[in-house]
Amino acid sequence: MTGELTTTTPVARGVDAPAAAPGTPGGSGGRARGARRLPPSLVVGAVLVGLVAVVGLVSLVWTPYALDDTGTGERLAGPSAAHWGGTDRLGRDLLSQLMTGAGNALVVAAASMLVAGVLGVAVGVLAGATRRWVDVTLLSGVDLLIAFPTLLLAMLIVTVRGASLSSAIWAIGISGAAVIARVTRVNVARVLREDYVTAAHAAGTGWWGVVLRHVVPNVWPTLLVQLMLLGGGAVLAEASLSYLGLGAPPPNASWGRLLQEAQSTMLVQPWGAILPGLAIVVAVLGLNLLGDGIRERTDPNLRGDR
Template sequence: MSEVVTPEIVEDVAALGRRARRRQPTLVLGIALTALIAVIALVSLVWLPYPLSELGGGRLSPPSAAHLLGTDRLGRDLLSQLMVGARIALVVGLGAVLISGILGTLIGVLTALARPWLDDTLSAALDVVIAFPVLLLAMLVVAVQGPSLWSAILAIGLAMSAVVARLSRILARRVLQEQFVTAARTSGASTWAVVRDHVLPNIAPTLMVSLALQFGVAVLAEASLSYLGLGAPPPNASWGRLLQEAQGTVLTAPVGAIAPGIAVIVLVLGVNFLADGLRDLTDPTRRRAR
């Protein structure tokens, strides 16, 4: 028997179409902005307008055909440094997100599986760690390890893992209370099987959105560390270090400060738009609200 198409059904279909069109621009814009920085970073692996160590461009030269963004106070090409900075930002962001994702998810799931007294203790410890800003915790780790690119990645990843752990714990506890988990345990499934087959697949979509947001936090943290001299040391051309070097000449050569600032904004906005679009796609409550 065929189903009768009522006006209510037509309206529901039309509403779904309108919501999809409203979601698409945010996701597409996020992908486009993030992909732009990713392409620049990939190109920097095989081609740069000038070597980073070349000083023959003249000090603080304005943008020209030879140097599209001009040069810095040492005569180095700013476009070349900006391209390498894109690579460093992506490497730090991906590395920090990978560390925080693995470590945070592991701690969060184990906390959710722990006994109530241990769960409460670990949750309180996570709250204490989260109370400290990511940049402050990263500075402490870098101070112990010494400034380097890998120290920045490790420091930012460890600092962000507490946020991921807390979210993982909340999500895992919700899943563990579902009836299908109770049925799996009743049927003899081990704890590892429950985590692998039920917990991780159900918390993964929300964690992906959170990690996308954490990527933007990692980029800002790396730029801040480099600005303070605690990030990747020269000759690595971090965007934060470019901002620090250009602050003394911002009035005479503003491009040196504007260009890396815009680059940071583009990448952070891109991953935030991407996270917002992913949240719309994975969260049914937000889809109904819209």
């Protein structure tokens, strides 16, 4: 009787199995702790992104000084009790500009991810689930966009729409949509070859039903990782565009424009370049780590015994 219970109970009802000693490989407590353990990259990435998000949200309702306030202190002053980040060459408070820049960076990242996700998933699903000539045509356009530099595309859009935050969002989003479309198309084609999709078709499930019930649930983890990585690239791209004068015009604050304005005074007031540079690193690193953590959490080949 004892041998029979030992053989069958872990398979049928793991809850009723005798508990192993804490810390042993077979202990249910160890498995529960392992199941709840999050990848370190996911935790660190979430903390960094959350920090930038909190700063950006606070800037919507409060900043130490107005962005255009030039009478708060001397020019190119270092960090002090009155100005924690110092002042720029016009006497404006750097911390206030950094806080506002955090909000703008997150807006660009989120909006670019939305544009890339909607356009990329739509194109990828159409390419992977429709006729051969549609697939070839769409993929040709996708390859062209992938080979097209983001900055050059931004210059074209800015020429048409003018320099603004929305122009940067569309340029970054369209460039990212090409990558999302390519990844989506590969995963859609893989899922559509599975036996359960064939069985769904045989049971009378329509095309949209197959896409919503089988394709989307199987490709979203990979797409979510790609979107997180795109968000990090969007922050860096927006800073680059602002550095070149193609981003949001003043008085909107941007980390890239702060770097551009500080390059001529870096020896006098180095904090004007150090602080926005660190802010860009924190935001990009946080989004990239968040994407890696999601990949580790959702990919069974990497998750292992977590």
